[in-house]
Amino acid sequence: MQKVKINGYCTIEEEKRFKSISNEKNLGDMALVQQDEVWSMRRLVNLHKMKRPIGKIIVNIDLCKDCRFCIEFCPPNGVLEESKDVNSKGYHYPVVKPGKELDCVACRMCEKVCPDFAITVVSEEYITYDKYYGVSRHAHSAELYKKDLDKLLRPGIHFLDGNTAVAEGAITAGCRFYAGYPITPPSNEIAEYMSYRLPQVGGKFIQMEDEIGSIMAVLGGASAAGGVKSMTATSGPGFSLMQEEIGLGSMLEIPALIVDVMRAGPSTGIPTLLGQGDILQAKYGSHGDYEIVAYLPANPQEAFDFTIKAINMAEKYRVVAIVLSDQLVGHMYGKVRVPEFDEIEIVERPKPTVPPPDQYLPYDSRYLVPPMAIAGTGYRANNESLTHTDKGYPTTDRDASFKLVMRLVRKIRENEKEIAEWEEYMLDDAEYVIVSYGSTSGSVRRAIKVLRAQGYRVGMLRPKTAWPFPGWVVENLASRGVQKFVTVEVNMGKMYHVVREFSRGVPVEHIPYAPPGYIPDPDYVINNVRKVIEG
Amino acid sequence: MSVEAEVTTTGVKVELPKSYEDIKDLIRIDRLPHIWCPGCGLGILLKLLARAIKNSGIPVEKHVIVTGIGCTGRLGGYLKLDAYHVTHGRAIPFAVGLKMANPELEVTVVGGDGDILAIGGNHFIHAARRNDDINVIIVNNFIYGMTGGQYSPTTPKGAKTTTSPYGHYENPFNVPLLAYAAGASYVARWTVLHQNELYQSLLEMFKVKGFAVIEVLSPCIIYTDRNAMGDAVDLMKILRERPVIDHNANLADLEIDFSMKKIILGNFVKRERPISYG
Ligand SMILES: Cc1ncc(C[n+]2csc(CCOP(=O)(O)OP(=O)(O)O)c2C)c(N)n1
Ligand code: SF4
Numbered sequence: 001m002q003k004v005k006i007n008g009y010c011t012i013e014e015e016k017r018f019k020s021i022s023n024e025k026n027l028g029d030m031a032l033v034q035q036d037e038v039w040s041m042r043r044l045v046n047l048h049k050m051k052r053p054i055g056k057i058i059v060n061i062d063l064c065k066d067c068r069f070c071i072e073f074c075p076p077n078g079v080l081e082e083s084k085d086v087n088s089k090g091y092h093y094p095v096v097k098p099g100k101e102l103d104c105v106a107c108r109m110c111e112k113v114c115p116d117f118a119i120t121v122v123s124e125e126y127i128t129y130d131k132y133y134g135v136s137r138h139a140h141s142a143e144l145y146k147k148d149l150d151k152l153l154r155p156g157i158h159f160l161d162g163n164t165a166v167a168e169g170a171i172t173a174g175c176r177f178y179a180g181y182p183i184t185p186p187s188n189e190i191a192e193y194m195s196y197r198l199p200q201v202g203g204k205f206i207q208m209e210d211e212i213g214s215i216m217a218v219l220g221g222a223s224a225a226g227g228v229k230s231m232t233a234t235s236g237p238g239f240s241l242m243q244e245e246i247g248l249g250s251m252l253e254i255p256a257l258i259v260d261v262m263r264a265g266p267s268t269g270i271p272t273l274l275g276q277g278d279i280l281q282a283k284y285g286s287h288g289d290y291e292i293v294a295y296l297p298a299n300p301q302e303a304f305d306f307t308i309k310a311i312n313m314a315e316k317y318r319v320v321a322i323v324l325s326d327q328l329v330g331h332m333y334g335k336v337r338v339p340e341f342d343e344i345e346i347v348e349r350p351k352p353t354v355p356p357p358d359q360y361l362p363y364d365s366r367y368l369v370p371p372m373a374i375a376g377t378g379y380r381a382n383n384e385s386l387t388h389t390d391k392g393y394p395t396t397d398r399d400a401s402f403k404l405v406m407r408l409v410r411k412i413r414e415n416e417k418e419i420a421e422w423e424e425y426m427l428d429d430a431e432y433v434i435v436s437y438g439s440t441s442g443s444v445r446r447a448i449k450v451l452r453a454q455g456y457r458v459g460m461l462r463p464k465t466a467w468p469f470p471g472w473v474v475e476n477l478a479s480r481g482v483q484k485f486v487t488v489e490v491n492m493g494k495m496y497h498v499v500r501e502f503s504r505g506v507p508v509e510h511i512p513y514a515p516p517g518y519i520p521d522p523d524y525v526i527n528n529v530r531k532v533i534e535g
Numbered sequence: 536m537s538v539e540a541e542v543t544t545t546g547v548k549v550e551l552p553k554s555y556e557d558i559k560d561l562i563r564i565d566r567l568p569h570i571w572c573p574g575c576g577l578g579i580l581l582k583l584l585a586r587a588i589k590n591s592g593i594p595v596e597k598h599v600i601v602t603g604i605g606c607t608g609r610l611g612g613y614l615k616l617d618a619y620h621v622t623h624g625r626a627i628p629f630a631v632g633l634k635m636a637n638p639e640l641e642v643t644v645v646g647g648d649g650d651i652l653a654i655g656g657n658h659f660i661h662a663a664r665r666n667d668d669i670n671v672i673i674v675n676n677f678i679y680g681m682t683g684g685q686y687s688p689t690t691p692k693g694a695k696t697t698t699s700p701y702g703h704y705e706n707p708f709n710v711p712l713l714a715y716a717a718g719a720s721y722v723a724r725w726t727v728l729h730q731n732e733l734y735q736s737l738l739e740m741f742k743v744k745g746f747a748v749i750e751v752l753s754p755c756i757i758y759t760d761r762n763a764m765g766d767a768v769d770l771m772k773i774l775r776e777r778p779v780i781d782h783n784a785n786l787a788d789l790e791i792d793f794s795m796k797k798i799i800l801g802n803f804v805k806r807e808r809p810i811s812y813g
């Protein structure tokens with residue numbers, strides 16, 4: 001038997017090959033950066049191996065009548081153009097645009113839409129993504145970071161997984177401190193990636209001894225000099241451990257970000273597969289009254305965007321913000337557009353306007369969101385986890401307790417319309433509304449297309465923020481005469497309860513037994529929604 | 536020649552060689568092959584522990600294994616005993632509860648360096664301080680194996696891991712010194728290669744009244760890979776060539792640094808201390 005020597009994620013032979021390629025300066029995706037500089041990091045995606053077909057167009061020139069179908073309907077768009085020449089009948093015919101020879105993915109759409117048998121596609125060759133993308137579009141390439149701009153991910157189009165998108169989003173939003181504890185699914189692409197990226201941008205990374213330590217370090221980091229934006233990432237078991245400290249963060253009003261890449265539970269569950277079971281815990285997990293903000297990204301682009309928004313909301317309202325991603329979103333690769341930096345809104349926490357130390361009240365109830373003094377700037381603030389007065393002194397006083405806790409919840413409740421975000425998909429005339437979020441919404445979107453084609457008037461409400469939940473949208477739909485709400489989520493019914501709270505008596509059904517770990521596929525959604533509709 | 540042939544849950548027909556006749560009723564053959572990587576030391580410990588349990592003089596029904604989460608945490612599931620696979624870091628307090636509720640049980644915790652010393656570190660020192668009458672086997676592979684190679688509390692300074700891509704900044708625990716200082720009654724360190732010594736030490740551990748700790752050094756390819764140490768065989772070679780056995784070693788000298796030049800093994804501590812609730 002041949003002995004294959006496994007070294008990391010590739011054989012020794014492959015390793016040698018990678019190393020030799022990486023010496024050619026112009027290449028630089030993760031695989032190569034690893035080999036070159038920090039080769040102890042894992043290879044995230046092997047762009048040298050991942051390949052796709054390249055199509056070759058064969059046009060039977062004289063059959064073409066220049067309807068332009070092939071040109072217009074080519075999915076990668078812009079592969080084909082009209083020829084300068086004309087055929088024997090005087091028609092222009094399709095040719096591959098110069099420079100686009102590698103862009104044809106051999107999908108055969110042109111062939112399928114051609115009314116005249118004039119175009120066919122053959123595909124005998126493959127291209128690996130490193131060659132196709134070239135340096136500028138490599139995921140994770142050191143070349144990607146604009147050196148003059150603090151080594152941030154360059155504006156433009158990138159190809160990232162959801163977890164890396166979270167990490168880059170956080171860095172873009174100004175996060176410079178990460179404390180975490182390894183856990184599947186987020187530990188590799190977020191924690192490991194941050195251990196590599198943060199030092200490049202002047203930030204710091206630490207791996208703590210557990211998740212309680214991690215969230216505490218994050219709260220400390222966020223309180224320290226300069227108000228370093230701080231984050232941690234975890235999954236179900238770690239998120240459960242962090243709950244007490246979410247209460248602390250809410251009480252001390254420390255802006256912090258927790259990314260929970262949800263996996264299948266309960267308990268250790270299925271670490272490598274998705275779940276959406278932490279929705280309620282995110283808001284109700286700690287004791288007492290407090291409010292948080294939580295986003296629900298459905299793809300890598302949203303993972304990037306929502307991480308920035310979550311950090312902004314944390315800063316703006318001085319709350320703990322949560323990105324409730326899930327395993328599928330985290331591991332999904334997709335296009336991420338990074339806007340020009342001046343187009344990205346970055347929010348900073350309110351800063352004290354009074355001079356230190358005596359006039360400053362750390363929990364000044366004249367504000368909804370009091371200015372935040374940073375440790376070490378002379379304000380000498382008493383930050384108190386006991387119920388406290390405006391001055392931060394412990395109290396058992398009735399009024400003080402009321403004033404404080406009311407403010408903690410009002411911060412978010414009074415601004416819920418401003419914070420909440422959602423997508424309405426084919427809702428205009430919908431009689432049946434599917435409520436879905438995160439990775440699951442992809443299946444639902446597909447299912448709705450099919451159900452619509454079959455004559456069912458269905459649509460989707462996709463909350464982009466779990467908290468605050470856009471309850472008024474549900475209320476409006478209910479009073480508009482929607483027949484039924486159906487929740488599709490990878491759990492036994494969580495957002496289901498939230499929808500019921502606002503459904504004004506309109507029945508809500510949960511698609512049963514979406515087993516944690518497995519995304520309900522479109523067929524499953526279609527069949528079950530049909531059952532719900534037909535009763 | 537085989538004594539046992541079973542089509543397992545993994546669909547593979549597994550035959551245990553005759554030499555395992557003695558422990559075949561202690562291994563869940565229907566779960567083989569196990570999940571561990573080629574060259575992982577955990578399989579070796581599994582066999583040895585099964586044998587020690589068999590020959591401990593304590594009826595096998597009285598043995599209970601408690602494990603947390605990690606590659607090491609999977610070990611209990613391959614032993615045909617009462618076994619509890621609990622949450623990450625929490626095996627020790629669960630074991631303490633078992634022992635308190637029924638002192639007749641022989642309770643053994645098997646956990647990784649991360650499981651026992653990071654997330655479970657607090658439970659570890661407090662169980663040692665109270666001198667709870669349980670056994671703890673810490674499989675030190677210098678890394679978080681299960682989650683793919685992040686640094687652990689025993690990762691030596693300078694080592695590259697997935698979360699220390701520029702080399703680890705922190706100092707590792709000296710495990711035997713920590714166990715002793717916290718109050719353990721019995722402290723030993725062996726490697727999975729030191730079969731006879733480790734076996735004797737396991738037997739001894741079952742006899743000890745009080746908190747007994749054995750640190751077992753074990754190769755993990757996730758660690759060797761990141762540090763250009765070759766594969767598991769190369770680390771096993773280090774574990775064969777470098778160790779010095781010194782039962783009377785100064786505990787303060789037991790730290791293992793990145794070079795692995797000095798690896799001291801032995802049965803370092805055996806002392807009488809009052810045990811908790813005993
Ligand atoms: C609360 C919680 N946090 C994190 C994890 C993820 N996790 C699983 S195993 C493990 C570390 C395992 O390392 P170690 O204990 O050294 O065992 P090994 O795999 O090396 O044997 C971690 C962090 C978890 N399961 N639960
Ligand atoms: S095969 Fe697809 S990608 Fe290629 S030219 Fe035709 S439509 Fe465009």
Ligand code: SF4
Pocket residue numbers: 570571572574575576577606607676680681754755756757758
């Ligand atoms: S990762 Fe390491 S400890 Fe886990 S099975 Fe593989 S070799 Fe063993």
Ligand code: SF4
Pocket residue numbers: 574
């Ligand atoms: S190569 Fe390893 S697993 Fe295979 S027989 Fe030898 S020791 Fe056992």
Ligand SMILES: [Mg+2]
Pocket residue numbers: 647648649674675676677678679680687
């Ligand atoms: Mg370990």
